Amino acid sequence: MQVNTLILGAGAAGLHCAAHAGPQTLVVDHAKAAGEKIRISGGGRCNFTNLGTTHANFISQNPHFAKSALARYTQWDFIELVDRHGIAWHEKTLGQLFCDDSAKDIIAMLLAEMAPNAKLWLNTTIGNIRHDGEVFHVALKRKGEVHTVEAKSLVVATGGKSIPKMGATGIAYDIATQFGLGMTETRAALVPFTFSDEKFKPLAGVAAPARVTTIDGTSFEEALLFTHRGLSGPAVLQASSYWREGDDITVALSPDFDLATALKTDRTQEGRKALSTTLAKYLPARLIDFLSADLPLSGNTGDLSDARIDELTAALRNWSLKPSGTEGYRTAEVTLGGVDTNGLSSKTMEAKAHPNLYFIGEAVDVTGWLGGYNFQWAWSSGYAAGTAIAQNS
Template sequence: MTANLTKQTDFDAIIIGGGACGLMCAVQAGFLGKRTLVIEKNEKVGAKILISGGGRCNYTNLYTSAQQFISTNEHFSKSTLSQWTVEDTISFFETYGITGKEKTLGQLFPESDNARDVVKVFTSLCLDLGQEIWTGAEVKEIEQAEGGFVVSVERDGRTESLVAPKVVIASGGLPIPKMGATDFGLRMARHFGLRISETAPALVPLTITGKDQPWYEQLSGNSIFCRVWNDRISFEENILFTHWGLSGPAILQISSYWRPGEYIYIDLLPNHNIGELIKQEREANGKKMLLAYLANLFTRKFAEALSDKLPVDKNLASLSKTEIESIGQLIHEFKVKPAGDKGYDKAEVMRGGVATDELSSKTLEVKKIPGMYYGGECVDVTGWLGGYNFQWAWASGFVIAQNL
């Protein structure tokens, strides 16, 4: 492998990462007459865009505000999100032929249900605007130099060193390494002496091990609408039992707020009171067995699984007050202590990242390194499930482009 001489380029900025943030940054810079080079390690840009929402891409959320983001500084995202709003995202995509349709809880998907259409907007615009994209190229290092930054790039079996006045690190987080995710953004942050807020998998399934695992295994595939909570937050969405524990939207949401060793609580029948329901039912049909009654509320399989925890072989009329209270406790405050999570292989995003106090909240420029910017998942701003992380990516890409 041979190294080329350092080459001064005419790019206004080199953008590392061809994901949502990097692509938006390149396009918005192009609108302003700036020329950028996007360097993407994968053979194609937009890998996570293409798999999001089951390949349909929930590209924003109508309810986006700073409240749906986890960060050491809860106010940090406000400036970026106000500079590029949900309305801006909707208008941008509509301009280029993508009309959104709302699904659950404010999630917006393309009418076509095809994530490829979202990526095509960016690749077409980059072509039209003269923005260059290198795929199958890996940035090895970045150094400060006269004239800006030297970016060493390996591609086609050789290393090139490019000089540009500004550099944007939008290389994503650690989730889904098989899709090319690396620690590059964090590694560069450490190299330049930037503080990193503790990182961990987020929006990730939770695992159950030991003596409780067989109970969850028997319910694998069962999905129930629940309220899941801990002492920080609660979510009302479906949970999914799996052979290794719990998944589904509500579990993915709470996982971002869960820490190892803690309990989570599940209300299996939110918005109802099981004790009152049983009392009403037994007035009409006291001979009905508790098992049959629970099978009407849930699935038969789930009702049977509760047989080792509840007196399911008794009829409703014979249930004592204490038994009804115990049923209520179990149904409305089902207590779970996860053993862990499924890790970065199954996580949708990374929690933590480059510490927000290292960056300008208005421009996302590194305070002590003028000309270097961080955006997207690299930063300690983590959104909820349902399009929020895309809105942060588009917004941070836009904000950086305005300041290149």
Template structure:
């Protein structure tokens, strides 16, 4: 929150107070959506952000193609201490509404898997969409603007002291996101504002992040780095079937990122290494039809040579199929179906796609996103205790919460 002394686009001057009906802090997906929606209603609106570029997470998401929503959005795709909070906004601004906006702007897109929609060209298409929507309704965007102080004034107004001078407004929207990927400019500023005005926070942690391993297993995964297999991974009642990637630090890939939201230190992950196979039947059929082949050879029909070798070592059975007794067969089936591993940790905010926890929603209106503690103050997007699964759900939450607040500010 310290001033940036190298600002080049300071047009206000330190003495002049700029007045707007709506000020949005945070030029990300939710903030820009909110600003465009509010300005379309005729509200004078400006977005303030300390970054040098708008929508940075939009630009880097989806490998540069932005997984902007999902065809199958349901409340069950979101985690929150208040599981009902997200329902109202998601029902009022759906994935179909945002898809219509994408089509209105002529952006080509495609479905990758599991309903995930990506830009065919570049994430810049979504950034440009948001910028155009703001420009068309005269919602202003001020970058390189560091917030120094926020004060509530009389008559439910706010004063925001910044490195570019003083701003005042009737409605103040906090759309500053979470703690994920600090190199992109993420800070805990939104949480500080929430606490300033009496809101409680749900403890935050890194979400949608790889998990790390030390010791022998960590060393083994390091040798397998780059190998990917399809698995079903389970923890605390949640299960996800998708790709799992071996890395130099442990495990990653969509299945692992998804389950990381449910995993807690000291708990195991249960991994089915052949989720689309009846492993007992597969093994018995091969014992009958190919009794002379080595177990490792059979495994190499399902996995790469490197992964097959690793699993063979894991099973500690270097023998032909015909040599397996009933106890060993049960051991193979159990390991392949329910391999339990104990991660040491998650990689953390440095690479996390989202932040779990945040501003507790009990004192936030699910209809307008206005604070129940401070009239005229709103919280939207990732700063709230609402976290979506991997696959476009967090962007849909940004669009929906931004639109909902923008309709009321």
């Protein structure tokens, strides 16, 4: 079987690339359905982009690499596509856009966009890949039969290692290595922290506003969630992308609230109340009980001196913790690192040393923050590769 373009991976990047790559395109995936990570994202409503997307929202050894693709296909371009398909959406906090109804609407849109030019093979296993100097030869096993597909262009959009229960394998890295591309270190990102002593197990389910800061000074201020195994929530997931094993993190509870002033007021108005009762107005009661093991929270509010208030406030703003690790790829939303961008064109995503070979999406060493950025990278990198292929056909 001969095609112009073979795209490995029917996720966000692969499907969007197929819509722009031109005729005689084949998209293959091992899964039973296309866009499975899209389907489960955003609580089933898909945080499909972020209004504030810039290259500064991405982590890479080359922080400038993403600029070109993001500029050529922006969040506004994708929003226009969503609107054209009549998909209702809404903005949540921090510019995050979600479908009103279902993430399946985004998948249906992507399939409709690629339909005129592309075929989709699901339940398909990728075998041997080689290049004869002119075209790629890829062995694909489908319905018990092995097919050899010849393709002028090969696009690797198989993602990273995150969420292996959905079939993630890191095959993109094997293909990159086979064709001489470099790799950067990969690790789980946007992932909860774990603590070997399960110290936070009594607080499981408790949430609080927080600022989480890593050892390099990077901070994220959103919700923090205590779990049976450790810490999660948006602030923690964001910080995990900048954390290294063995590092401490600093947690500031309710960082935007002037607790010192509030306690000084309470000292005169509610002096007979227990300090723990007063603090429970501003932080979850279970958290206050937990902290009382390490902080002097006994006595009445009226007994507080200015010095003690300052000491208490400082402790709640500078809570130093050392995670033992993360939950790993099992629950990580993305993989940090990947195919080294030094070997790729930032304009087309084509391998510099191997014409007609492209790497897009999560497989590449470009990792977005939480909040729709990784989907925007999928759309932008997929567009960059797809349009380049169409222009060269």
